[in-house]
Amino acid sequence: MPAGRHPDHAPLELERFVPYQLSIVSNTVSQAIADDYQARHDLGVTEWRVMAVLARFDGLSAREVAERTAMDKVAVSRALARLVAAGRVRRHTHASDKRRSVLGLTAAGWKIHDEVAPMARQRERELMERLAPEEQAWLRRILDKLMPQDGHE
Amino acid sequence: MPAGRHPDHAPLELERFVPYQLSIVSNTVSQAIADDYQARHDLGVTEWRVMAVLARFDGLSAREVAERTAMDKVAVSRALARLVAAGRVRRHTHASDKRRSVLGLTAAGWKIHDEVAPMARQRERELMERLAPEEQAWLRRILDKLMPQDGHE
DNA sequence: TAATCATGGTTTCATATGTAACCATTTGCA
DNA sequence: TGCAAATGGTTACATATGAAACCATGATTA
Numbered sequence: 001m002p003a004g005r006h007p008d009h010a011p012l013e014l015e016r017f018v019p020y021q022l023s024i025v026s027n028t029v030s031q032a033i034a035d036d037y038q039a040r041h042d043l044g045v046t047e048w049r050v051m052a053v054l055a056r057f058d059g060l061s062a063r064e065v066a067e068r069t070a071m072d073k074v075a076v077s078r079a080l081a082r083l084v085a086a087g088r089v090r091r092h093t094h095a096s097d098k099r100r101s102v103l104g105l106t107a108a109g110w111k112i113h114d115e116v117a118p119m120a121r122q123r124e125r126e127l128m129e130r131l132a133p134e135e136q137a138w139l140r141r142i143l144d145k146l147m148p149q150d151g152h153e
Numbered sequence: 154m155p156a157g158r159h160p161d162h163a164p165l166e167l168e169r170f171v172p173y174q175l176s177i178v179s180n181t182v183s184q185a186i187a188d189d190y191q192a193r194h195d196l197g198v199t200e201w202r203v204m205a206v207l208a209r210f211d212g213l214s215a216r217e218v219a220e221r222t223a224m225d226k227v228a229v230s231r232a233l234a235r236l237v238a239a240g241r242v243r244r245h246t247h248a249s250d251k252r253r254s255v256l257g258l259t260a261a262g263w264k265i266h267d268e269v270a271p272m273a274r275q276r277e278r279e280l281m282e283r284l285a286p287e288e289q290a291w292l293r294r295i296l297d298k299l300m301p302q303d304g305h306e
Numbered sequence: 307t308a309a310t311c312a313t314g315g316t317t318t319c320a321t322a323t324g325t326a327a328c329c330a331t332t333t334g335c336a
Numbered sequence: 337t338g339c340a341a342a343t344g345g346t347t348a349c350a351t352a353t354g355a356a357a358c359c360a361t362g363a364t365t366a
Contacts, residue, residue: 009263011208012270014221018277019182020202021296024223026175028301033172044322049173055164063344068167070177074324077346099331099344110162117165124171131295138291142284143174148181197352216314227354230316252314252361 029127036119041112042086046071046079048116054089054105055113061100070148088112182280189272194265195239199224199232201269207242207258208266214253223301241265 014020030045037043043051049069054060057068066076080103083089088109094100105113128136167173183198190196196204202222207213210221219229233256236242241262247253258266281289 009208009267010270011266012205012273013209014202014205015300017273018280018292018296019179019186019273021300022175022179023183024301025296025299026172026179029172030176046322049167052165052167055162056166061344072324073345074347075322077344078323081346097332097344101345113164114162117163120165120170120172127171127299131298135291135295135298138288139171139295140169142288142292142295143171143178145284145288146178146280147168147174148177199352214314225354226315227317228352230314231353234316250314250362254315 029123033120033123036123037112037116041116043112043116044079044082046075047083050076050079050083051088051105051109051113052117054103054109055117058104059102061094062103063100065103083109182276186273186276189276190265190269194269196265196269197232197235199228200236201273203229203232203236204241204258204262204266205270207256207262208270211257212255214247215256216253218256236262 034045034048037048046069049071050065053065053068057064060068062076062080063073065071065080066073069076071079080089080091080101084091086108087106090104090106090109091101094102128139131139187198187201190201199222202224203218206218206221210217213221215229215233216226218224218233219226222229224232233242233244233254237244239261240259243257243259243262244254247255281292284292
């Protein structure tokens, strides 16, 4: 047996272990995207996700934002605090339920959104262009299948 | 145009955005694996990765571990501190270069490794079983292609 | 061989994140 | 009604993480 190997113990080959590969690829691409706007706009990943959701669905509550971003409510609460303070998100209280907030992007929020969204799309394109068209299609199909089907509620 | 939508702004559809999907899928599966050993063995993800690498490559230095785990050296240093303190990793100084450490699993380390590795593999299997065999093959091929080709050094 | 630079590794500090406890309001139901 | 349980959201605390400064050792070169 080769020196330094331990076949009796069947060690994991990290670089062929799918969960590990997913983690590396995911972190690499997310980081690349974040680098684009982090410094430029002082915007964290969580904040950007909240903005992206509010761009599509105006008037959501914090809880609904949490659902759609797959973030927990604490993370959303913190992101919102920063976004509101920065004047990027408007928040007022729901008319008939004073616990709920009603959220939406401000003009400043839209401005940032309209700068960041194309950059994000561009990064996605760059990632996909490393794959053959056939592979791109399979990847999309596979990810759709593996995404948690939002089993709650 | 439908109420609450803003087509002029071309908002990102997060749930079809590949980097976002990758992040969700990756976190979900990693968390599931971590849950298996976190509580049972008081072992963090970073620590487990270090152990997995040392199981395959005995005698690495901390820097080499960092390379193979795609973690930065601070994270590795901290993980090693805990692992050595817990008696799971043995560390001594390189004979001819006193900066380097020479690392390896202890018997206790191997014991944990041999419990955790099969669980991790099982989780990977469960993930893959949600895909058709054809899709599994494509996913492996695609991830191999997307993995950063270790461009440093 | 002394001065400088590079390398392996740890410590420090500031920030991010998760869990649990917590308020305020609303709902369910006796 | 009136009180317990549930819900939306925030706060507090403890832990994790990353960047930069740091220390010790080794390599390089004048």
